[in-house]
Amino acid sequence: MRHVAPTREAFDRRVLAVPPLAHWQAYEPLIAAQAWPVTDELNALLPAGSSQHFVTQDKALLDDGLHYEERIARGAVATRPGNWHDLFNALVWLRYPALKRALNARQVEEIARMGPRERSRPQCALTHFDEAGIIVTLRDPRMLAAWDRHDWHALFWTHREAWVRGDARVEIFGHALLEHALTPDKLLVGKALVVMGGGDAVEACTRAIAGGGILNDPQELRPLPVSGVPGWHAGTADEAFYTTAPCFQPIRAGRLYPAALGALPGSDEPVIADVIA
Structure with a gap:
């Protein structure tokens, strides 16, 4: 069954005081605020000289024909507005950038080897x-x-x-x-x-x-x-x-x-x- 997250308006903010979300208190304003953060707000938290930045995912972006991971390798982390999944992905990029880059580099290697439509065992892992x-x-x-x-x-x-x-x-x-x-x-x-x-x-x-x-x-x-x-x-x-x-x-x-x-x-x-x- 596909997981459906609670809406931003309705989610119980008491979960922010319990692990694992309690361990992400540095980003609580982005999680708990009534309004969704936009990519400019997320990019403002990146260190100077960061090789990746967040871009709003829209039709124009997707029309470039690139695989999601290939786009990241070129510096653009596609981020859907008003989306919990992509917001948490952005927060992980902010906290663990080297680990995210290591995963992306491996994914891009596998895409080059397998092509964009096939998935290898390493890609799944x-x-x-x-x-x-x-x-x-x-x-x-x-x-x-x-x-x-x-x-x-x-x-x-x-x-x-x-x-x-x-x-x-x-x-x-x-x-x-x-x-x-x-x-x-x-x-x-x-x-x-x-x-x-x-x-x-x-x-x-x-x-x-x-x-x-x-x-x-x-x-x-x-x-x-x-x-x-x-x-x-x-x-x-x-x-x-x-x-x-x-x-x-x-x-x-x-x-x-x-x-x-x-x-x-x-x-x-x-x-x-x-x-x-």
Whole structure:
């Protein structure tokens, strides 16, 4: 069923105080205002010298015949006016420009290889992450092992304090996931890349994507019911939530996940972490 976001006039602004939207408070005026922001307002927030800018999507723009991603590579992020999906896409561009550029560069490479009408496995993976992506940082390999077997109770309840302390963290990257968060109490499931240890998880993912080492198949992405993160949903106060809510699905037979990303001490280069449960 296609998701229908609430109207700007009617949406419950209390969702802005609850994660994940609470983590986007810097952009709350653009989200909560009665009037939709226009592209000029969004462009004013870009850093000087930005290689991309937002342009209103209209017939004249679409008549250029370019693929959406090809247009971005030339500097123009097509943005539909009065549209939640595209507004959140713009906000992600403002917060994570290097990561968005890495995804776009990979998409353009695939378009050149496949043509504009065919989609490769890497394109599907890149799109899934762009729309519903999350970046998860963990320090405890036991949490990764629990995630590997979809033991949601262990991941979120047994290791609850790790989430509360910030030793386990989630950053929402996917703009469709942010759009879904406008609906109160909606159970959210993201498509995750996971980084073990400290360091800059976003930078590690950006470098790995740009280098072509990850997101070559959708099966690389781990589903994570982010509504299970303590405090992200009212149900997280109840232990039974983790065994009864429909977002907590068992692992499919034969499903295996790739190793986590990590960063070598003293190195900027992302590596595949050797994590042993």
